[in-house]
């Protein structure tokens with residue numbers, strides 16, 4: 001059983017405090033939904049947990065299984081078991097998607113990046129591309145090279161399915177996806193959770209949360225957690241919008 005603990009995290013970017021005193025935890029097999037209006041700090045929180053050098057941790061700690069990761073490099077955090085699926089993934093045209101995934105899985109298993117794909121990965125990839133609604137042809141293309149918005153999202157989820165990290169931080173997995181895509185990605189993420197990964201995800205839509213049924217929902221506003229609860233918070237936000245939700249909470 002893995003557990004990510006974020007303790008009293010305060011984060012600044014270019015000397016501006018974006019995240020203030022945020023604490024939460026998530027365990028294997030749990031889904032935590034991180035909601036909040038545009039610009040509330042969701043991506044900043046993920047990037048600082050992942051160790052991106054642009055994000056300065058002013059205060060607080062990031063722990064995985066009580067192991068303090070706060071000062072580790074991003075790649076060291078990945079090896080410990082924390083993986084991010086990006087809101088806006090970058091394209092790497094010169095590296096095939098299958099090569100990237102093989103290198104990631106090899107690295108996680110203590111092998112050389114350039115070792116051949118183990119037979120189990122080859123089988124999993126065949127199933128995985130179907131599961132997320134991509135085709136085998138996508139595996140032979142450069143990473144996100146010419147991929148549509150929705151295909152990039154599906155590719156991010158495919159990478160998570162193959163690596164099976166202890167904890168996945170997933171930034172808007174449903175943005176740009178058509179209805180069938182949301183269903184496929186939602187089901188794939190549910191399988192990932194059932195295989196033991198703990199998930200924190202951001203979204204601006206309730207649809208994927210109806211599939212994933214989060215254990216807890218956190219609402220971030222101006223870098224602070226202002227509400228914590230269950231799916232009822234998502235329903236309330238859908239009904240009255242963030243502006244009214246925040247007004248009601250600040251009374």
Ligand SMILES: Nc1ncnc2c1ncn2[C@@H]1O[C@H](COP(=O)(O)OP(=O)(O)OP(=O)(O)O)[C@@H](O)[C@H]1O
Nearest residue numbers: 013014016018036037038039040041042043044045
């Ligand atoms: N270098 C910077 N200087 C000032 N403000 C910054 C800087 N970098 C980021 N910000 C601000 O930090 C805030 C949080 O951004 P972040 O991307 O974390 O929000 P978000 O909750 O993920 O938003 P969205 O839902 O739109 O994706 C935004 O208001 C952004 O403009």
